[in-house]
Amino acid sequence: MTMADVHNESPTTFAPPRLSKSKFLSGLQCHKRLYLEIHQPALATPPDASMQAILDMGTEIGILAQQRFRGGVLVKSGFRRREAAITETAALLQDSEIPAVFEAAFEHEGVVVRVDILERVQNGDGGSSFWRLIEVKSSTRVKDVHLDDLAIQSHVVQGAGVRLDATCLMHIDTGYFYQGGEVDLQALFSIENISEAVTERRGLVPERLAAMKAMLLEPQAPVIEPDQHCHAPYECPFWAHCTKEKPQRWIYHLPGKKEIVGQLVRQGIMTIDEIPDETKLSDVQRKVKDNVEWVSPRLDHILRSVSYPIHHLDAETVMLALPRFPSTRPYQSLPVQWSNHIELESGEVTHQEFLHSEASDPRRAWAEALLESLGETGSIVVYSAYEETIIRQLADIFPEYKSAFKAIVKRLWDLLPVIKSHYYHPAFHGSYSIKSVLPAVVPSLGYGDLTIQEGGQAAAEYYRMVFLESDWVERDSIREALLRYCARDTLAMVELRRVLEKKTREVS
Ligand code: SF4
Structure with missing residues (x-):
């Protein structure tokens, strides 16, 4: 056989x-x-x-x-x-x-x-x-x-x-x-x-x-509970199968260090709602357990600290194991794409974007197009410190733009720590990733309708488009999917700010 x-x-x-x-x-x-x-x-x-x-x-x-x-x-x-x-x-x-x-x-x-x-x-x-x-x-x-x-x-x-x-x-x-x-x-x-x-x-x-x-000679698969071992050293492809019967508030969904989850499971606790009140939890874990929406009284003031025109910036990068462009190292982050939604004081929103779709060094074209799009005024809303890291790296590579990039960094306004410290929604399930936050705060705008739904997938698809795919129709459809994905990240920030501002008015 x-x-x-x-x-x-x-x-x-x-x-x-x-x-x-x-x-x-x-x-x-x-x-x-x-x-x-x-x-x-x-x-x-x-x-x-x-x-x-x-x-x-x-x-x-x-x-x-x-x-x-x-x-x-x-x-x-x-x-x-x-x-x-x-x-x-x-x-x-x-x-x-x-x-x-x-x-x-x-x-x-x-x-x-x-x-x-x-x-x-x-x-x-x-x-x-x-x-x-x-x-x-x-x-x-x-x-x-x-x-x-x-x-x-x-x-x-x-x-x-x-x-x-x-x-x-x-x-x-x-x-x-x-x-x-x-x-x-x-x-x-x-x-x-x-x-x-x-x-x-x-x-x-x-x-x-x-x-x-x-x-392997047993008539049935062994009974093994899914937990951390399913994700290391590799993601197990049977995760969806093994967890399909788990309750929505399954204890494994408690964010943060998994040791606490192990301790709770040993006590026979299978859902987040069963966690005893006296259990020592981190701030985020406590919010997940309490499972209620929370708006900090300071959120309104912080949201108003942005200045117009408000740019909303997201950057995508690719890391190549084999360096292909001079003056690069293996796995160096190379910026290949950005999206910028610009909100004017009138409420009007415009959109600009960039995607380097050729197999050549993307950095200079990426940087010059971005500097032009961001201009010299207004806040630049980002979601995480990643964009700042990329911009600082480029400032070292292109000394002629160093002062322009320094000025950009001063205008960055990070929405992620603002939400972390001043807002919580039960549908976050303890995750402050924009992929969790957006559908919770703005239910009409998620990522479910997109072909590309997260950054790792975007990087892999970019690599496929530029270095592997020879069919131009397929290349074109990947390009379209990448543009839609990056644009969603920046539109998400526009809508998040707007809905959060509304929520602060509702509680005041
Ligand atoms: S998801 Fe995979 S690793 Fe986890 S219990 Fe099931 S089969 Fe085992």
């Missing part, structure tokens, strides 16, 4: 299904997740286009990493051709002229892995060389999950008879400063030998594997 055969079925045979590296990691996060991935994958929320863009960025980094190993050979058989890939790998390992093998395939104890890079470090007798196993990640440092990732790989590879000299993680070095021309792969990637930590973690693999295999 193949893996494809066991999908969508309850386990009816006594042979545990074959596992992959990613299934093993899923099982480490949660046995229920692994069970559902194997037996009921249709219950998962499918990845969206932006998740695909993030995966594509990772693939691009993987291909680039291979270029650092001259003469390396790729195992051409794809992931669905397991046996062919294993045979192809074995032949390449035997050829002592080949210095590195990419996507090498191995199977041991029912686990199949594909190794990003196997580098030959020393030729032995009869082709039994020593190898360096290298996992490529687009992250910027070694994380705990990488140890488990390499532990299962080295368990399988060594179990298949390959002699490993070291296990390493190859990741992006954010210290690399790209100056144009060809990317320096030696400087872009850092290779860390983490053999010792991996060996330690490898000792746990047999027991963990055995537990997973036994669990």
Whole structure:
């Protein structure tokens, strides 16, 4: 029976299904997740286009990493051709002229892995060389999950008879400063030998594997309550399925540190309303528990401190793992878009926007268009300190605009701390994100009708539009979606100010 055969079925045979590296990691996060991935994958929320863009960025980094190993050979058989890939790998390992093998395939104890890079470090007798196993990640440092990732790989590879000299993680070095021309792969990637930590973690693999295999033969998924473990190290795609029966005021929705939630659950408390009054809660947690609207008496005065014309500014950025423009580093925030809704004293509102939709350095065009739009007068309402950070960075990059940017920073007026300190609505559910605040305060204006609904998705879609998508119709529709999303953020601030002003009049 193949893996494809066991999908969508309850386990009816006594042979545990074959596992992959990613299934093993899923099982480490949660046995229920692994069970559902194997037996009921249709219950998962499918990845969206932006998740695909993030995966594509990772693939691009993987291909680039291979270029650092001259003469390396790729195992051409794809992931669905397991046996062919294993045979192809074995032949390449035997050829002592080949210095590195990419996507090498191995199977041991029912686990199949594909190794990003196997580098030959020393030729032995009869082709039994020593190898360096290298996992490529687009992250910027070694994380705990990488140890488990390499532990299962080295368990399988060594179990298949390959002699490993070291296990390493190859990741992006954010210290690399790209100056144009060809990317320096030696400087872009850092290779860390983490053999010792991996060996330690490898000792746990047999027991963990055995537990997973036994669990997978059970007729039902294990009963595991959703909590913090569902979000780390990865967001579990079964979250919607596992939480669909939870009450609206489920205790897990209490914001802030989750230790308190764990303590309350151990006391048998399942909803926020059941929290005993004497429980020590943070200010926000108390507001969520009280669940009533609150308007500070000072809100009116603070809202009146803006001056006309009132600009409402939101900026979007993209962070590229692979720097593409001179004088940038990996993962540097590059501003690519802004929206500005301008409210005049007459009440009239106009809108200006900018989106850099070409694969070129966006910073100068972004900055010059913004300076023109913001002019020299009026408050500039933002929602968080993010815009200030971007503007300060640009002031350092373009000294000719330093004083203009300094003047802009002085005009910034942040609505987020104002709401945090002076207003609360039960529908915030403890979150002051504009995505939670807007639909609560202005129910007619949310984000639900938009294709792009949050910043991470906007960045991924931007990357897809500029660097991946070749169909101009699709590019155009992403562009439209990005413009609508950013414009909604700034219109949101206009409406939030107006509705909050009205509320202050109602309570006075
Ligand atoms: S949502 Fe949580 S409990 Fe449910 S399968 Fe995923 S990790 Fe496990």
